[in-house]
Ligand SMILES: Nc1nc2c(ncn2[C@@H]2O[C@H](COP(=O)(O)OP(=O)(O)OP(=O)(O)O)[C@@H](O)[C@H]2O)c(=O)[nH]1
């Protein structure tokens with residue numbers, strides 16, 4: 001690669017980083033202002049007694065209105081599973097659908113073995129609980145990193161994620177746009193780390209370094225039943241050090257904590273990440289109860305038992321505690337960065353074509369790569 005190309009890439013890279021930080025600060029700046037305004041004491045009208053019934057306008061009923069609307073619309077969450085072949089991605093997806101998230105919505109089991117995944121595939125389930133509807137889509141991906149040369153093996157995943165942003169953008173800028181744009185954007189990418197017990201491999205670092213800029217990454221230690229408790233703890237600390245050393249921000253990102261309360265909750269999660277997870281789609285009878293687990297000669301690993309593994313923490317993070325936050329960060333940060341870059345692209349393209357350099361598309365992928373299949 002010649003020197004001028006490097007300089008050009010560095011220029012474009014720093015421009016893009018600058019725009020990303022502008023988006024982040026404008027979004028979180030606004031939220032902080034809103035929070036401040038909310039905390040300021042509101043003036044009480046002259047002669048008006050606070051709380052007096054005649055002064056009640058009913059502003060608080062907006063919450064009920066929002067709740068009713070949200071229930072009518074339902075929720076959508078798109079999760080992607082990524083990692084090397086054989087780490088249990090397809091199994092974990094089944095575990096997620098069969099665990100308490102959606103046990104009722106799953107049909108009786110066809111006891112077939114899970115085949116090797118060979119293409120990116122989305123599986124959706126409609127889940128309904130207490131009148132709330134949710135469409136949970138999990139995107140299964142073929143294992144990567146099995147080639148002799150694994151350079152850029154993260155690109156097909158990046159391309160898929162960008163394509164979803166692009167589809168959304170096209171719907172959004174359409175003159176006759178739909179009232180509700182179908183949302184296929186990836187809200188969370190679960191990255192499977194092999195249970196080596198040592199440290200992150202260069203391929204893991206490379207993947208998370210690129211992808212953490214465009215999607216929320218939740219790393220997990222796969223097949224954690226192969227590690228002892230001490231090995232798990234050691235490995236977790238080592239992974240954390242590697243992430244820090246390589247400046248990789250995984251979800252929940254510190255810079256997006258909204259207030260002190262958020263920080264406390266998220267610090268607790270950051271402490272536990274990466275979750276050491278075990279997956280299984282088989283049910284066994286343990287102490288009179290049917291449980292998802294892995295039976296071995298020395299006992300059954302119960303997938304949903306937090307004394308055995310941390311699958312339940314992962315599920316709770318995704319569904320029970322951080323679903324809305326995952327969606328908010330996807331749409332207000334990751335998608336926003338894509339949208340701004342993409343809409344600025346025309347001028348960049350003209351400029352670059354004049355210079356004789358290749359145009360750079362959103363998220364730092366060369367223009368022809370986002371929509372074509374040649375990687
Ligand atoms: N010990 C152990 N084995 C697991 C676990 N999860 C899955 N497996 C087994 O690992 C093998 C591969 O599982 P898959 O779910 O097909 O793996 P995958 O990541 O989807 O593989 P590709 O589709 O090739 O990328 C199967 O035999 C699973 O039963 C786990 O948590 N612990």
Ligand SMILES: [Mg+2]
Pocket residue numbers: 089090091115116117140141142143
């Ligand atoms: Mg698979």
